[in-house]
Amino acid sequence: MAFGSEVIALVGLMTLGLDQTFALRDGGELHVDDAGLSLRSKKHGVQVWTYEHLQEVKLEASRMHVVTYEDGPGWKFGADKGRTFQLARGSFAELEPLLRSKLDRRLVTAMAEVPNGAEWSVAVKRLGTVKGSEGTLYVAKDRVVYLSAVPGESRTWRLQDIENVNSSGMYELTLTTYERARMSYGSMRSLNFRLKQPIDAARVDALWRRLQRPGS
Secondary structure, X not given: OOOHXXXXXXXXXXXXXXXXXXXXXXXXXXXXXOOEEEEEEOOOEEEEEEHHHEEEEEEOOOEEEEEEEEEOOHHHOOOEEEEEEEEOOOOOHHHHHHHXXXXXXXXXXXXXXXXXXXXXXXXXXXXXXXXXXXXXXXXXXXXXXXXXXXXXOOEEEEHHHXXXXXXXXXXXXXXXXXXXXXXXXXXXXXXXXXXXXXXXXXXXXXXXXXXXXOOO
């Protein structure tokens, strides 16, 4: 069955130069190129999404979750329709530059490594609605990184991916990002961190000022 209004006619598939093909755990194949994503599977047939039809893509090493602009089932109370692709082998990491160029802020990079030239770092716990995660927060000149051993929890943000940073105390830090908040129209996502060591308010202020001039 076609995946809602995002699907392009099958004839459009013939015009795509499928540059990279990934084998999925469910037996299907995901193709990615300059025009978009296409899925071939026995269960779903052929489905194609151009980048303009993707509201958000969350990229992990072995998983990719895409959210379209189409409403999901009624029992999800207005949440937009999404699809998760799980790799059988290999990694999606090589797609990050291409997807970033096509999606910009709509790409959520749920992968991280210690950035070169990190100016400071702090051990943290990210607070969650039900369950949080522990890791390390790194601040570099052009990015902020949260590195966690918990799958799907790590993040790499360019400065332009962060709307605001604030702290209510030396052991608290909140980053407001352009990642979608689930089931909340038009909202950004705030990630709250409890710090394991106190942070100098001057560092938070310096990061805030840099966010106002991300290109400087």
